[in-house]
Amino acid sequence: MIRVLVADDSATVRELLVAALEADPDVEVVGRARDGEEAVDLAVRLRPDVITMDVHMPGMNGLEATREIMVRAPTPIVIVSSAADPADVSLSLDATRAGALMVMPALGEPLAAGFNERRAELVGMVKAMAEVRVVRRHPRRPAGPPRSPTRAARGRTELVAIAASTGGPAALHCILRMLPRDFAAPILVVQHIAPNFIEGLCAWLASACDLRVKLARQGEALTPGTVYLAPDRRHLGTSADGKIVLSDGEPLSGFRPSASHLFGSVARSHGSAAGAVILTGMGRDGVDGLHAVRAAGGRILAQDQATSVVYAMPREAVDAGLADAVLPLAEIAPRLVQWVQGGTR
16 A cells, blocks of 8 residues: 655645556545645654655645655655646756756546546556655765776767656756767657646756757757757657658557667667766666667766655666776766767776
């Protein structure tokens, strides 16, 4: 049984969430909080498996409560709020920085169009997040994070593929803003994100870095110094002649776009000139495609545990022995610059 704490200042919304969650026989709501302070108190006393958290509440708001919970009683937290506008990527980033794993829009009126789909998505997300192991905010960084041994010298990386899920927007922000304007390779990105949020993420990343950031378009020629994000519900890949290939194919392990699809595609199109980066995220999407990158002679980086919001995706790559290096977030961009300049590491 998955034990859930629901925090929302509206009694109507609280009971709607409770009814939606408890309609699933595997979910039990063990607490109801009317504000942030009560949410913190109940999180400490009840130790739920997952918390749903509103943002705008009197006194301590939802983000403040999330930060406090992640210090006192680390718990997977899903922000569920009417403030979750797809155009407002800053909310997702603020929530991630506070320690939340996901931001989802409010369920809305029970008789409104799409309510059943939103309810099913919420229940599915809560059940999935119950499997995530979270850590306290600001963990002490271990002395000397594990690194994979350096492999044999290779040529210049001509294309970089990056995949991320939970915690990915903030990680992408950190990497892209550290890359120079003259970065000599195109970058392809698969980010697992709620539907309709990708355009806002694209605009937010574009405003934060010196590179050109855009949604990928079918048949578009790849250009160095440009970041191409996979559109909603489409796989992203490349062709041998250096063009974008989008696909409506079946989801892989439940994902479309899929990290494994992207990595497998760049391995086929660019071989040893492909570079792959696997960032923070839940699940194991990406590892199958990374096997193809390794077999083709490409390079692979994995984000380390200390800087990951959720370490599942990078851990799969590390445990499989696929990573050339396991790096803290701040060291990934400098390593990519080395790769595209012809560095051997």
